[in-house]
Amino acid sequence: MGHHWKQRNPESFKVSSQGSKKISVAIITFNEERNIKDCIESVLPFADEVVVLDSYSQDRTEDIAKSFPIVRFYQNPFYGHVEQKNKAIELCQNDWILSLDADERVDMDLKTEILRFQNTTLKEGTQGFEMARLTYHLGRWIKHSGWYPQRRYRLFLKQKAKWVGENPHDYIAIENPQAGQRMKGNILHYSFLDFSHQINTINQFSSIVAFARKEKGHSFSLTKSLLKPFGKFIEIYFFKLGFLDGIPGLFIALSSSFSTFLKYAKLYELDLKVIERPSNIRKDYGKK
Incomplete structure (x- = not known):
């Protein structure tokens, strides 16, 4: 199993305040050299660690991911999307986890929301946050067709949520759906080259x-x-x-x-x- 971890200077990515919530970002990869750099860079303002769980990529995914001191890199056979994403969650060290695919980015509005979340008191019992996903395809952002807003839980408490569903159409389920909230902004999805x-x-x-x-x-x-x-x-x-x-x-x-x-x-x-x-x-x- 590959593993890479170096202590980072938290001030290099964000202005931190005492008691702020730490966030682990979980990403699964396989031959994602085209996407992984932009994905990781989009979460640097708020991430305390980035866990990349790779299924033995044959390109430069590992080298690119390990170039970020914030990344802890692991490898595991790919048994299925749900199984792999839940394994990535297990490897995260913090209570709050943001789960992304390598071809996704966090836009500026969502970054602002997450930074605010880190330093504010939550409604008691909150288990997760839904966020919209906006996909770029065939030269434009797709605003309809069932592709948007496609709100799903992506930021959640580790002990209160897991990936479920029929592979490969997975989604996060929290223990108590009444304990969920929404965030403004979008996960930007660069799903297809063409x-x-x-x-x-x-x-x-x-x-x-x-x-x-x-x-x-x-x-x-x-x-x-x-x-x-x-x-x-x-x-x-x-x-x-x-x-x-x-x-x-x-x-x-x-x-x-x-x-x-x-x-x-x-x-x-x-x-x-x-x-x-x-x-x-x-x-x-x-x-x-």
């Missing part, structure tokens, strides 16, 4: 979903494979106002429909035992 990258991601994620569902005993349904993709397009383009995002909104609705179809097509393959697992899933995925 449309080809989005298609590659759809192909990979639909494989993960199909494999996870098969493991849970789900089977192929012809009716759902016909109706669900059509319903997904209608939902995103019309009900979630994708048409207001212009041509990118149309592409998002069509690609989401295609993604829904792929999940059922791959479940059909698994049902037939044509394959034991989709070929584009990492070998360590789903194993422990």
